[in-house]
Amino acid sequence: MRSATGKAGHINALDLPRQATGWLSRFGAALARRDLDAALKLFGAECYWRDLAALTWNIKTCEGREAIRAMLEATLVAAAPAAWAIDGAARTNDGVVEAWFDFETAVGRGRGQLRLRDGRCWTLLTTLRALKGFEEPSGRSRDKGVVHGAVRNRQSWLERRAQEAAALGVTRQPYCLIIGGGQGGIGLAARLRRLNVPTIVVEKNARAGDSWRKRYRSLCLHDPVWYDHMPYLPFPDHWPVFSPKDKMGDWLEMYARVMELDYWAGTECTGARYDDAAAEWAVTLRRDGQTLCLRPKQLVLATGMSGMPNVPEIPGAASFEGRLCHSSRHPGGEAWTGKRCVVLGANNSAHDICADLWEHGAAEVTMVQRSPTIVVRSEALMEYAWGRLYSEEAVRAGITTEIADLTTASVPSRLLPAMQRPVYDRIRRRDADLYAGLERVGFLYDFGEDDAGIHSAYLRRGGGYYIEVGASQLIIEGEIKLKSPATIERINRRSVTLTDGAELPADLVVLATGYGPMNDWAAQLISPEVADRVGKCWGLGSDTKNDPGPWEGELRNMWKPTQQPGLWFHGGNLMQSRHYSLTLALQLKARMEGLPTPVYGLAPVHHLR
C-alpha cells in the first residue's frame, strides 16, 4: 500500500510528475482513439485494473492484459472514459510511482489511482464518484433551507418532512427498500437520500442502534475510530478510539435522525418475491401489528455479513440442565459468578465471552479450540496495519478518510497476501512474547494458511481471528483454561465430554461457533431458489478454508449486481460500508434515472451458499 510519507526512491523526483502525467496522457489518448493495442502496451506484464462501476457497472478486477483487453472491448464505446487528469503530486514507494487522477465517463465523474513500475502500469483503480446532472447537493450546491420571497401557503421544513414521511410507503412507493437498519443500511440510506432516491430502511428492532445495543455487554469496536466514520458526518475528534457498543448505538440513532432517513423501526420483513413482469419486488412487512406490502424496484439486503447462527448438533444437548446457547444469545457474564463455563470456539466472540466471564468471577472458564486462530495484538495492528492510513498520524499527514479508503481499494485482492506478509513478519517479532506464551499453553495460532493475516482472512471467510485485547493473556496465565485441539463430543446433564475424553463440569455452555452464510437471509426472506441463483456471498475464491475456488478476485455478490435482477447485498465493517455504499448508491441512482448501466462480467455462480 502507499506509504503515507513515502520517501522518494531511486527515480529522480523531478521525473515523477512527468512519468505519471505522461503515462496518463498516452493512456487517455489511446482510449480516445479506441486503440486497444496502444493502450495495452502501457501495461506491464503483471497488471491489474480494478473498476468500481465506472466502466463495468460492476465491481471487477481484470488481471493481466488479456482480461483488460476483453473488458475494454466490451465497455469502452459506451463508457467513453475521457478527461484523464493527474490530481496532486505523484510519489514513489519502493520504486513504484503512484498518482491519483480524475476522469469522466459518458455519464459520470470518476477518481482513480495508478501505480507504475518501470514506466508501465502495474495497478490501475477507476471508481465512479458522481453521476453528471445528479450530483449530491453539498457545499455550494446545498439547499438554501428556505425560499426567500413571499409564497402563499408555504410549507415549513417540518410540514414537508412529515408529509413526505407519511406518504412514502403508503401513497408513494419507495424506489429502494433496504432490509436491515444497522450501520450498513443507515449509511447507504444516507447516501441515497442525498441522491434523492426514495428509500425506506426496515429494521426489526425498536430503535436505530439496537443491533449494537443488544449484543453482549462488553462489546466494543475492535477497529479504531479513524476506520469507522459514517459517510458525511465524521465522529468528533474526542470520540474514543474503540467505540463501546451502546455509544455506537446512540450515534447511529442520532445519525438516522439528522440525516432525515425514512427509517421504519420495529418493522419486520416477512417475505419478498420478485415480480418479473413488473420488474419490481413485492415485499411483505409487519409494522405496528399491521401487514403491508411494498413494491420497490430495488431490494437491498443489509442484514449483516453473517447469516443465521451456526448451531452444531451435539448429542445430549437436550439433557443439559445448565444453560446452553449460541454466542449471539449470550448477554454477558453477570449471571455466572462462581459458575463453571465452557465456551466452544476460539475466534473473537469466544475470546470476548471468556474474558467477560472471567471478569465476572466465573469459577472456571474453559475455551475449547477446534482449529487454529489468527491472533494479533490490537496495538500491533494499530502500529503496523491501520496506522499508515487510519490513525491520528495519517490525519495529520493529510490523509483524508476518502484517500485512505481509495488507497485500500487500490490494492487488487491478488496482491494483498504478498503485501500483508511482511506486516505479519514484523508483528511476529514485535510480539514474540505473546506467541511464545500461546505455544506454551498449547493454543493453536497461525497467521492464516498462507501467512496473509487478518485482513485476508476477513475477506476470505469473514472471521477466523482474534484481536488480542486481554483474553490471550488470560489464556497464557491459565486464568482461562484451554482445551486444544478438541471439540465437544457430547453434552451430559451437568458437564460436557470432549473429544480427548476429558469431562468438564458445566453450568453454562456457549457455542461461539459462528454464523451461516449471508444468503441464508435471501433464502429465508425470498426463497431458497433465489438464494441458490445468486449463490454464495462474500469470499474471494482463494481456495483456503471456507473460501473455495475458483478465484474470483472480488467479494462475491457484495455491492454489485447479482444473478437476481433488483437484488443487492450490502454490508461489511464500517469502512467497507462507508466506502462501497457510494458505489452501490450510484448504481441504484443510475437505474432509477434510466441511465444505461450495461454490466460487464457479471460473476457466474460456483457455490450455492
Add this chain to the structure above:
Amino acid sequence: MRSATGKAGHINALDLPRQATGWLSRFGAALARRDLDAALKLFGAECYWRDLAALTWNIKTCEGREAIRAMLEATLVAAAPAAWAIDGAARTNDGVVEAWFDFETAVGRGRGQLRLRDGRCWTLLTTLRALKGFEEPSGRSRDKGVVHGAVRNRQSWLERRAQEAAALGVTRQPYCLIIGGGQGGIGLAARLRRLNVPTIVVEKNARAGDSWRKRYRSLCLHDPVWYDHMPYLPFPDHWPVFSPKDKMGDWLEMYARVMELDYWAGTECTGARYDDAAAEWAVTLRRDGQTLCLRPKQLVLATGMSGMPNVPEIPGAASFEGRLCHSSRHPGGEAWTGKRCVVLGANNSAHDICADLWEHGAAEVTMVQRSPTIVVRSEALMEYAWGRLYSEEAVRAGITTEIADLTTASVPSRLLPAMQRPVYDRIRRRDADLYAGLERVGFLYDFGEDDAGIHSAYLRRGGGYYIEVGASQLIIEGEIKLKSPATIERINRRSVTLTDGAELPADLVVLATGYGPMNDWAAQLISPEVADRVGKCWGLGSDTKNDPGPWEGELRNMWKPTQQPGLWFHGGNLMQSRHYSLTLALQLKARMEGLPTPVYGLAPVHHLR
C-alpha cells in the same frame, strides 16, 4: 477585517514574515525583561490590545499605550506570557501586515493575531485556548474507549455513564450549573464536558431543541450555516444554508445526546441565592414534580440574550375582542386567513410575522413602524459581510471556523463602525432598488445612527434591524400595509387607533415590541439586588439608542467575570456562543482546578438594567 485572499500591498512580500517575526520577537523579549517602555514603543500612537482571558482573566480591550501599560503593570508578572511564535505566513491588507501567532502563559497556551502599520502594532489579539495540564482530550490524546486487559467487574460505558448521570446532582454536586439549554447552554456544556467540569444544564422545555421548535412556524436562521456550527461537531456539508427551526431543534437534541451532556430537560429553576460563606450557590429546581436544591460553585445564565417580553401598556387593551399577544406568543399565521391583522414594530420578528400572515391569506396585514429600521437584503450580507469569513468560498480558501472566529474577535469594537461603513456604502448601491422602494412607501430605514450597520446594532442593542428575505418587497408592493411613523394610541373592541388618528379594524394585534434586558433573568431567578449589582448586560456603551455611554469597548457582563462572584452570562448568536464558550469554559475550569485567576479591569456598573 482580514481579507481572505488579501493581495500584497506596497510592502515587499519578502519583508512580511521578517516584519511580523521581528516585531513579535522584540515584543516577546521586552516582556520577558519586564521592560514596559520598550514594549510600548512597539505600539503605534493608535493601538488596541484585546485580551480574551489570557493575561487579564477577563475580556478586555485596552485602547492606547497608557491603557496597555496599566494592564501590563497589573498582569505581566503573574501571567508571564512567553514563547511567542508566528504561525503561518504573514499577509498584507491595505498596507497592514497581519500575522497569527502562538504563545504561552504561566498556566495556559494561547493564540493571537497582530496587525502592524508602519512597523508598529495597531491591533493585538491574545486569546487563551487551553490550560496546561488540563488540555481537552482529542486526536491523539482521546480516550481509548475500552481498557484492554482483564479487569474484574469492569463497568461498561453504558453502566459508567448511567451511574455518573444518576449521581450528578444527587450524591455529587455539579461544579457548574447552566440555566437554559438552548444552543448557548448546550455548546458551553459540551466544552465543559471535554474539560471534565461536572456540569448540569437545566432546561424548562421537555426536550433539547424545544426552544427552537416552539417559536413561530416560519422561523429559519438568518445567519448562514458556515456561521452556525456548534463546537466540535460541524454540520455536514449538505446542511441547508439557513436552518429551519425544527431541523435546528433536532440537531441540538442529537448534539446534547452524543456529547453525553447531563441535560435536565423539563426542569425549571425557581430561585438561586449565593451563599457567601460557602462561596457557592443554592439553586432551587423543580424537576419531575419534585423540588430539589443544588449547590454549584458557578452559575451560568444562558437564558437567551433577551429578557422578558416587552409588553407596552396600551389603553383599552382589556376591551379588545380579538386576539392581542406579544410576538413571543404568536405561533403563526394559520388561524388568520381572511382576518385583519395589525403588527406593532418593524424589526425582524415584525417582518417575519407580517409576511407569514400574508402568506396565510390574512385579509389585511398592517405593520405599524415606530422608528427607523436597518434593512439589508440577505444576499447582500452574504456577499459583502459574511462571505469573506463564513461561506463556501472561505472554506475552500482554507479559512477554518476557528480562523474566522478569531479574525472576527481581532477587530476592536472601536474600529468596527469605520470598518463596516464601506460595506454599507456598497450595499446601498447594490440594492438601490430596494431602498428607493422603501422610501416610496414611507418606510423609515437607515444603517444605524452612524451608518455602522447591522453588526454594530447587534452588539450595541441586540436588534433594530431586518434582514430582508421577502417582507420588504411585500411592503413595497403594498401587500403588507404600512403606517409610519406611528404607534398604537389605544385599542378598541374590534380596532386600534393610531397616533396619526387612523383607525384600523383588527382581529389580531401582535406586539413585536422586543424584549427587556438580559439581567431581568438575574432579577427574577436570584434577586433584583443581584441584578442591579451586576448591572446591564450586552451593549458596548456606544452612546447610541438603547446603548448609553460611557464607552466600555466590550459587551457588558458577557462570558466574563461580573460583580457577583460565581455568576456568569452566556449567550449571543451561534457564532458568539461557539467562540466565547471556550473563553468562558476555560475561566470556569481554571477556577475549579484552583489555578490563580486574578481578574484585571473588572468592569464597573454604570447602568442597572
